[in-house]
Amino acid sequence: MTGFFALSGFVLYYNYCAADFNDINEIGVFLKKRVIAIYPIYALIWVVYFYYLFNTSPIRDDITAFPMQFFLVFGAGYYNYLVNTGVWFFSCIFICYLVFPYLCIIIRKLNEKQLIILATVIYLINSFMPLKVDGCYYSAFCRILELSVGMIAAKMFTVKNVSISKAVVALSVAAVLIIDFLLEKINLFSMAWNQERMNFF
Numbered sequence: 001m002t003g004f005f006a007l008s009g010f011v012l013y014y015n016y017c018a019a020d021f022n023d024i025n026e027i028g029v030f031l032k033k034r035v036i037a038i039y040p041i042y043a044l045i046w047v048v049y050f051y052y053l054f055n056t057s058p059i060r061d062d063i064t065a066f067p068m069q070f071f072l073v074f075g076a077g078y079y080n081y082l083v084n085t086g087v088w089f090f091s092c093i094f095i096c097y098l099v100f101p102y103l104c105i106i107i108r109k110l111n112e113k114q115l116i117i118l119a120t121v122i123y124l125i126n127s128f129m130p131l132k133v134d135g136c137y138y139s140a141f142c143r144i145l146e147l148s149v150g151m152i153a154a155k156m157f158t159v160k161n162v163s164i165s166k167a168v169v170a171l172s173v174a175a176v177l178i179i180d181f182l183l184e185k186i187n188l189f190s191m192a193w194n195q196e197r198m199n200f201f
Contacts, residue, residue: 001089001137002146005092005093005096005143005146005147005150006146006147006149006150006153007150008093008096008147008150009096009100009146009147009148009149009150009151009153009154010150010151010153010154011150011154012100012104012147012150012151012154013104013107013150013151013154013155013158014154014157014158016030016100016101016104017104017108017154017155017158019101019104021101021102021104021105022105026101027101030097030100030101031097031098034094034097035094038090038093038094039072041090042072042087042090045087046069046087072090072091072094072095073091073094073095074088074091075088075091075092075094075095075138075139075140075143088138091140092138092139092140092143093143095140095143095144096140096143096144096147099144100147100151103144103147103148103151104151107148107151107152107155108155110155112156112159115152115155115156118148118152119149119152122145122148122149125145126142126145126146129142
């Protein structure tokens, strides 16, 4: 999943690096395309799950969770009373789409040195967050960081007169971040599994 968000960032930046996101109408067109792409599938899953499968929660809880679920923003950290937490992916990718135009404006202005510093900061955050914060896998914040990694790599490719070595560095940074994040997940899963074994015996 980490690779998916990083690759999404790469593809989006590569395709929209020349877009004028200072124009609110341009942002609106971008978001409209993204919503059309993901919301119908999400809505179908939500409705079917709610009305036909597991509609056992109190109506008060459903009303409380409805705004977050309807606007697809529960990936920002709200997972109470959700009809189906399995749709976290839709929320996280939607939130990534919301911030992408603004990230694009920022990353376009950065030079090579600044991009490397930003990638290093993301590396450190992604390395330590899983150890200190629960629920990183479902966190839109962590997914935005991964999206940014892909965007940084794409920026290296779209800059004129960029050398092959710079492109290789950009891809290397992305690969290191992804591998590091996966290793952290494997390590945490192993620790949890060992703890369950100890509790069992």
